[in-house]
Amino acid sequence: MAKPMHETPMLDELESGPWPSFVTGLKRLAKDKDYMVDVLGQLETSYETRKGYWKGGTVSVFGYGGGVIPRFTELKDENGNPMFPDAAEFHTLRVMPPAGMHYSTDVLRKMCDIWEEHGSGLIAFHGQSGDIMFQGVKSDKVQDAFDAINELGFDLGGAGPAVRTSMSCVGHARCEQSCYDEAKAHRTIINNFLDDIHRPALPYKFKFKFSGCPNDCMNSVQRADLAIIGTWRDNIKTDEALAKKWFAKHGMTELVNDVVARCPTKAIQIKEIKEVRKGDSISSVAVNDAQALEIDNRDCVRCMHCINVMTGALAHGDDTGATILCGGKRTLKIGDLMGTVIVPFMKLKTDEDREQLVDLAKRIVDFFAENALEHERIGETIERIGLVNFLEGVGLDVDPNMVSAPRTNPYVRTDGWDEEVAKMQAKKKAA
Numbered sequence: 001m002a003k004p005m006h007e008t009p010m011l012d013e014l015e016s017g018p019w020p021s022f023v024t025g026l027k028r029l030a031k032d033k034d035y036m037v038d039v040l041g042q043l044e045t046s047y048e049t050r051k052g053y054w055k056g057g058t059v060s061v062f063g064y065g066g067g068v069i070p071r072f073t074e075l076k077d078e079n080g081n082p083m084f085p086d087a088a089e090f091h092t093l094r095v096m097p098p099a100g101m102h103y104s105t106d107v108l109r110k111m112c113d114i115w116e117e118h119g120s121g122l123i124a125f126h127g128q129s130g131d132i133m134f135q136g137v138k139s140d141k142v143q144d145a146f147d148a149i150n151e152l153g154f155d156l157g158g159a160g161p162a163v164r165t166s167m168s169c170v171g172h173a174r175c176e177q178s179c180y181d182e183a184k185a186h187r188t189i190i191n192n193f194l195d196d197i198h199r200p201a202l203p204y205k206f207k208f209k210f211s212g213c214p215n216d217c218m219n220s221v222q223r224a225d226l227a228i229i230g231t232w233r234d235n236i237k238t239d240e241a242l243a244k245k246w247f248a249k250h251g252m253t254e255l256v257n258d259v260v261a262r263c264p265t266k267a268i269q270i271k272e273i274k275e276v277r278k279g280d281s282i283s284s285v286a287v288n289d290a291q292a293l294e295i296d297n298r299d300c301v302r303c304m305h306c307i308n309v310m311t312g313a314l315a316h317g318d319d320t321g322a323t324i325l326c327g328g329k330r331t332l333k334i335g336d337l338m339g340t341v342i343v344p345f346m347k348l349k350t351d352e353d354r355e356q357l358v359d360l361a362k363r364i365v366d367f368f369a370e371n372a373l374e375h376e377r378i379g380e381t382i383e384r385i386g387l388v389n390f391l392e393g394v395g396l397d398v399d400p401n402m403v404s405a406p407r408t409n410p411y412v413r414t415d416g417w418d419e420e421v422a423k424m425q426a427k428k429k430a431a
Helices: 009-013 022-030 034-049 105-118 139-151 182-198 240-260 305-309 351-371 378-385 387-394 417-430
Strands: 091-095 122-125 132-137 208-211 226-232 268-272 282-286 291-296 320-326 340-346
Touching (some): 034 132, 105 122, 132 139, 182 208, 182 351, 226 351, 240 268, 378 387
Parallel strands (some): 208 226
């Protein structure tokens, strides 16, 4: 006979709105699992007292130092016994997803079967770090659950002060905006950092994220310690037939308001066809018999907006690769940081190119391990020691593209700069 449900008036309120509620899902699982009945009871208590009752601990599987997030209840009665004994332990297994997050329905069904057998049945696709979150399992079932998941071909992800689970967009598999093979770059990095994922040995977490184009569907600029974002070096490509088809449907007003006016650097103009400039940096495409779009690629900052609006009519160039940024993170010791460019362009077409990325990543992680303070992200290390010292430490040359905050005052005298640079170079050469 199933365990009777606890009274949950506050949780019930979360089911009363117009949107789907997680409470409904938990109640559905509770029909078959006493485990989830007590989880709902403890959650209701947390809502009443406005206090969380889960504490950490140590739970792992053989050969691993991370990947399991321990959760033990602190909610005890006067005799020290758990008030909700069936939910006294609620550990989570972090499992690495496949690159690009591709699954077959067969694999998904098997995952559900495994977790219904060994755990609570509650799975999150995906957690904020990108992992598949198998939530709710007792200590004596952790190893059995992992063995079954591992037999299916999946491994534990990162937890604690370690290299964390990487994420990559669907990219090269399905997206026409992709500028490099994200899945292959993702797998190459993971295969080289597996020990740093499973055996935490860093000052704090370190995340890789791979986005195939500047749309950055992985939010890597804000969320990744090392962000690999696809880009291109040559001109935007054009297709006249698709441009005219787009214009026939949307018209001049939308072309002006949604494409030309929204270019952040005013690189796009509408001109009479006979007035369109010729040049190495100019892309142009006729939108009707009299007018054309002219794009000065020297001013293009690869924001992707025009390409997103006129997909097909405009497309990224052929000389593709990736821009590497370092230091993105959420609030911790200091406020939110977005990644700073450390490599403006890197080719990622061959195995040799990807090994170059691995070599850079190893230098950065090693520098982080040796120089960061406890509980400090690499972005905070860079803020503390300065970007120039960081670049010197990882063996990268300073580049103008690395400026994270361009000057806001245009009235700066630049006469004499060339002479000063020449003096510095001569001094360095003499040393």
